[in-house]
Amino acid sequence: MHELSIASGILEIVGDYVPADQRSAVKAVHVRVGALSGVVAESLEFSFAAITAGTPLQHAALVIHRVPVRIRCNGCQHEFETDVPLFLCPKCESGETVMLTGNELQVVEIELEDQPAEAS
Secondary structure (H helix, E strand, O other): OOHHHHHHHHHHHHHHHOOHHHHHHEEEEEEEEEOOOOOOHHHHHHHHHHHHOOOOOOOOEEEEEEEOEEEEEOOOOOEEEEOOOOOOOOOOOOOOEEEEEOOOEEEEEEEEOOOOOOOO
């Protein structure tokens, strides 16, 4: 289950950007997961919940934004989405294509609870 090590890596990223005394204010961690990234979203969510239990991040949600496979044909420049790993252009049937999206695995946002303004 490599999702456990991915969840651990996500926590390291949170630790790099959120000071320890503010981690309990983390409301959500947003990640982009491509359709061909090899990550099982449900396993990643389970792993994230398991390793944050009993920590200041225990109430933080892991929000997964699924990214479809998007392809561009080098021949005719047509862009299209596909669910199958056969990247033939539906317009000109060329096999000379490049994947634009679909293999991402990125932390894109760390959302914090709004902190009330201090009274002066």
